[in-house]
Amino acid sequence: MSETHCFTSASFAYLDRVRVLGESLRRYHPEWTFWLCLSDREPAGFIFDAAREPIDHVVRVEELGIADLDRWVFDHDVIELCTAVKGQMLCRLLDAGADKVVYLDPDIALFGDLHNVQALLDRHDVLLTPHQLEPDNERQTILDNEIGSLKHGIFNLGFLAVANTVEGYRFAQWWRDRLLEFCFDDIPNGIFTDQRWCDLAPAFFPGVHVLRDPGYNVASWNLSRRPISIREDGRIFAADQPLRFFHFTKINGAGETMLERYAGGRVAVFELMHWYRSRLVANASSGLPFG
Template identity: 50%
Template sequence: MKVLCYSSFTFSYLNRARVLFQTLRRFHPDWELVALITDEPPKGFAFDPADEPFDRVVWARDLGIPSFESWLFKHDVVEVCTAVKGPFIHQACASGADVAIYLDPDTALLAPLDPLLAWLQDHDILLTPHLIDPNDDPTAIQDNDLSASRTGIFNLGFVAIRTTGEGARFAKWWNDRLLSYCYDDMPSGLFVDQRWCDHVPALFDRVKVIRDPGYNVASWNLSTRKVSVEKDGRVLVNGVPLRFWHFTKLGPLGDTMTKKYAGQNFPVYEIWSWYKRLVTTATEPAIPDRYWAYEAYEDGTKIAKPERVLYRQRQDLQAAFPNPFASGRGSFQEWLATEGL
């Protein structure tokens, strides 16, 4: 069975992606590992894919998205890195792979993912919910249950499909939705790619909701998952192998929420410390913090989120300014300066 596994990121997340792909390579050396990058290398950084722990790079600009500059401008960095996941997985269905797996760049494997392939013998779509056990504590309900209600029942830091049958049908549907409706707009019922997948069990057959606690462990489900380390070094969660951890919001916020729900479960802190060391080792000093090539107009002026939203909402502006990143006479930037928001 040919497996293609990919992650979507910018260069500011290259350090995390390197850790992900290193752990994937350790457990699954036969999988094809693909980096999907919506970015351009920063000046001063000599990016050579041959030196990286993935097999190849696919640049978002090469996915064949119509009017790419116009489409890209409508999104902030999080929105666009999730939006491109749909076109890629749809195109992967015609790539010769039998299975396509997506993992967020801030995840890392601690055990093999072989059970996924066994489940895909009988199912075409695999999803992991944020929660598999109910919370009883009011604070945990506020932090975790209600958060999942707002952002999506399933965490799309992971999805796996067979590239035929219902898996291929899902990939085409997700492609279409994310090309047009992948925004962080909760009042409109959108939270990037995730809220769409609330519909998946209703719209598609052969869907498996993974209720094994070893998958997609993260701060939002630590209230119901206990991590332990066996004498032989195996890491377990609720008594089963810990397959992969989602180190979301690495930094002060992630630390705060992890400490809040890990409590005295000390192996959690050991895992976070291990991951932080790997990320530090994988960090390139030449990549500026929070770098993204598409964060600014051509003259270097940062693009404000309301400017992207205005362009997204106005088809007349999209028609008038097919490359909204341009600066100078006749540009969208000039129009904003004269017309205002």
């Protein structure tokens, strides 16, 4: 195993999103190896054939070597579980010899290449993207975005990239160990799944690099400072930088409400939402009760 490997973590309820991510990843990075870490089992009567999916390899939670697995699984809700396995899966890929590992949430879609991520991992051990890159200036926006980051974490762990270096692996082990024991949605006690832990990462690991390009990890929580535009040639931009990937968090729910709130009346945001919903419909699984 070598070169760049990308993985996501999901349950079968998010299989449509995994497929959209896989499609977009193959469009821009067909040379990358794409892995799915599955946290649950197929519902009765549903046949999952990984060979027919835009996925190169599937790793199931029972293959991760987690001690006392049944008890550990049932300690978590589904979101906590899909998050808690990320550190173990990251270490698995690094142990197998991957030069560079990129994690992307299943509700992300690429709109451009990530060659700069690969180049940055030649010089840095870990890449993180903050929820915000600029301060907001309206009270409601501060409440939604800046105070939201103070509660949920400075960095959005829908994206993470790690080089297979001594320091990169040391980070991966630390993050894995914290997630195995402390990956819970417990904001009053200072924890929000995997994200609050990485508030500490730049202090603990000198090779952490904060990726400040506004085209990466655009979402409802930073749209107020990253207006989306579509040029006449079809290229999509965020804050005048090429859009690399968009995080469609909680689409058809609270996330969509926030996207609408901070779209600023720009049609481009609604075009992205329409495109994403249409791809979800095209990738739905008729055999899943929640598909």
